Amino acid sequence: MTAPKSSQQHRDQAVDTGNAERCSSAMDGKPAPRDASVAFIRNWPVTLLSLCFLPLLLSLGNWQLNRAAEKQQIQNQLDARLSGQPIRLSGEASEEGALQIYAPVRLLGFYTDEYFLLDNRTRNGRVGYEVLQVFETGSGDTPKARWLINRGWLPAGSHRSELPEVRYPLAAKVITGFLYPARIEGQGVTPPHSRIQSPQDLSTRQLALRQPAWQIRLSADSDTAFTTDWHLITTSPQKHTGYAVQWFAMATALLLLWLLTATNLRQILREKWFKKTSKET
Numbered sequence: 185m186t187a188p189k190s191s192q193q194h195r196d197q198a199v200d201t202g203n204a205e206r207c208s209s210a211m212d213g214k215p216a217p218r219d220a221s222v223a224f225i226r227n228w229p230v231t232l233l234s235l236c237f238l239p240l241l242l243s244l245g246n247w248q249l250n251r252a253a254e255k256q257q258i259q260n261q262l263d264a265r266l267s268g269q270p271i272r273l274s275g276e277a278s279e280e281g282a283l284q285i286y287a288p289v290r291l292l293g294f295y296t297d298e299y300f301l302l303d304n305r306t307r308n309g310r311v312g313y314e315v316l317q318v319f320e321t322g323s324g325d326t327p328k329a330r331w332l333i334n335r336g337w338l339p340a341g342s343h344r345s346e347l348p349e350v351r352y353p354l355a356a357k358v359i360t361g362f363l364y365p366a367r368i369e370g371q372g373v374t375p376p377h378s379r380i381q382s383p384q385d386l387s388t389r390q391l392a393l394r395q396p397a398w399q400i401r402l403s404a405d406s407d408t409a410f411t412t413d414w415h416l417i418t419t420s421p422q423k424h425t426g427y428a429v430q431w432f433a434m435a436t437a438l439l440l441l442w443l444l445t446a447t448n449l450r451q452i453l454r455e456k457w458f459k460k461t462s463k464e465t
Contacts, residue, residue: 227446234442238435245431252424255417262286262416270360273321273331286416287363289400291331293321295352295408300386303379305337307411312339315350315410316383316399318391319359329394332366332383333359334401336410347377352408359406366399 225231270288299317306312315335322328338348366383373390374380388396402409443449 224447224449224452226448230442230446234438234446238438238442241431241435241438245428245435248424248428248431251419252421252428255419255424256421259417259421266362273329283363283395283398285363285365288360288403289363290358290360291319291321291400292356292358293319294354294356295319295333296330298376298391299350299352300374300376301338301347301350301379302334302383303381307337307339307413310339312337313348313379314338316380316386317350317352318393319400330392331395332368332386332391332393332399333361334364334399335408336402336412338410347379350377357408359400359402359408361400361402361406363398364401366397368393368396 265284265286266288268288270290272290272292296318299315301313302316303313304311305314314337317333317335319331319333320328321331335352338350340346341348368386368388368391369384370387371389372387374386380386383399401414402412404412
């Protein structure tokens with residue numbers, strides 16, 4: 185069948201008119217009009233995947249910033265508490281209300297022969313022990329009291345069977361340190377000079393401590409202290425801030441990757457630039 189002449193003439197006229205408009209636009213230096221604008225998103229699977237992970241990365245970064253603020257607040261409290269005047273402990277019941285974590289203390293007394301080696305403690309990558317030793321205060325009219333002192337760290341020997349030699353003065357000494365939780369709850373009998381895995385392995389009945397819930401960690405300037413280097417905060421505020429920067433950097437990289445791989449941003453910008461330069465010329 186042949187198409188009617190009138191219909192064929194209309195189509196030819198429309199084609200000629202379109203070609204004429206494009207030619208006239210090209211001669212005037214103006215870009216030819218497009219039938220439809222370019223869609224911004226061209227890859228929806230990547231877009232949906234990015235929408236799932238971007239909020240997660242941002243929330244992790246904010247969480248690390250909040251952790252850094254919390255750790256900084258704790259650090260400020262520790263500095264203020266440790267810089268205070270030491271409490272002189274003598275075993276009186278009136279002192280119990282002043283006992284709080286990291287409170288600086290001072291004791292006058294002498295070490296007993298009851299010490300224990302807290303196993304699997306490291307300093308600078310070396311394995312060793314922390315020495316827990318009983319310290320007795322009070323004499324004469326002053327009530328006697330027994331306290332558990334953490335004297336610090338000693339390196340382990342080359343063989344597991346070798347235990348480090350723990351030396352201590354026999355005369356009375358003044359020691360300074362700060363309170364730290366011990367939570368001695370054991371019921372058995374642990375021989376002195378032996379290894380333990382936790383202060384909780386020690387027996388309250390055996391040691392007869394004044395405050396079984398507390399140990400006293402010696403300060404670095406105490407002459408009876410070994411290697412102290414106490415890590416009061418496991419992760420510093422600066423490290424949390426560094427983690428937050430990493431999460432935010434990953435979120436930024438994901439956003440840039442999405443713009444380059446899942447959108448027509450470059451094509452849209454190129455067309456806008458072409459239109460702008462065409463108008464200027």
